[in-house]
Amino acid sequence: MGLAEMFLYYKDDDDMAKTYYTQAMQFLKTQAQKGDVEAYALWGIALKEVSGYHSKREVMQLYQxxxxxxxxxxxxxxxxxxxxxxxxxxxxxxxxxxxxxxxxLRPSMDNLPYEGRDDLEDFKLAATQAIEFMDRLMECLKIQKFVALHCRHHRVFLRLLENLSLAKAINGHIGLHNVERYEALLELKIKEIADTLDRPNARFAKILGRNQWRFDAFADYTNLRVFAKPYDSGYQRVNTDGEVEFDDSLL
Structure with missing residues (x-):
């Protein structure tokens, strides 16, 4: 499989890649029949590269x-x-x-309310869109928290920290910390989670170092209204139910 990928992605030689994928399938079939469950998935990957779309049904069966x-x-x-x-x-x-x-896992930007760049000064429009996006983001965060912290998949920490940083940035721009369903995740401390990554693993530390910039980056989400401009909510705030209301305490 490694040789096939080398010729496919680095040597740009499809014929040699297919030759090695075909050879790999023979070994993977034997491995799978001996009880190696990962071999079924790798067998499917190799078959897809050799036969393309025509083998889709068989490939799906192997994955399943x-x-x-x-x-x-x-x-x-x-x-x-x-x-x-x-x-x-x-x-x-x-x-x-x-x-x-x-x-x-990353939150989808598809079909968010109030897409576009009109009425950017409208706090309610920005808050409504931000809440919808935060709900999508929180779904990803809850799953990643489970996989990273409980299943101990350490590389998932990187995406967990990136998405948690994004959630905190949205909160910092528009103030969603009052929304009850966000409280538990917004209270997670990025530094404390990052400290758990301090382990004697040089390769992982290098990956973490290369990705530090991502923890405070929102370059992929510039179309969100919440990042379009600094918002002055005036006398409005987002309440515990996620609704924008008049806040007379600010008078």
Whole structure:
């Protein structure tokens, strides 16, 4: 499999890649029949690269076989095969403890209310959109917290910290800390979580160092109204139910 990937991605030699994928399938089939559940998923990956779309049904069956036997990372393989259902597959896998699925979870920007750049000064529009996005973000965070902290998939910490930083940035810009359903996750301390990563693992420390900038980055979400401008809410605030209300205490 490694040789096949080398020729496919680095040597740009499809013929040699298919040769090695074909050879790999022979070994993987034997491994799978001996009880190696991951081999079913790798067998499916190799078959997809050799036969393409024509083998989609058989590839899905191999991925499903791996899942049925307990290899939950195969949900990520399914996600790569069906882009329309990719998020659903990854959420399924992550809820079962898959680190491969959890580290790819990100909130969707599709069909947010009040998309566009009109009326940017309207605090209520920005807050309504931010709340919808935060609900999507919190779903990802809860799953990633489970996989990172309870299942001990350490690389998921990086995406957990990135998404937690994004949640805190949204709160800092528009003030959603009063919303009850956000309280527990917004109270998580980024530094305390990062400190748990202090382990004698040089390769992981290097990955963490390279990704430090992501913990305070929102470059992928510039279209969110909450990041469009500094908001002065005037006499409005977001209450515990996630509704914008007049706050006479600010008078």
């Amino acid at each position: 076989k791996a899942i049925d036997l307990g290899y939950v990372d195969a949900y990520d393989c399914l996600a790569g095969l069906d882009y329309e259902r990719a998020d659903d597959y990854r959420k399924q896998g992550a809820r079962l403890g898959s680190g491969e699925c959890a580290k790819f």
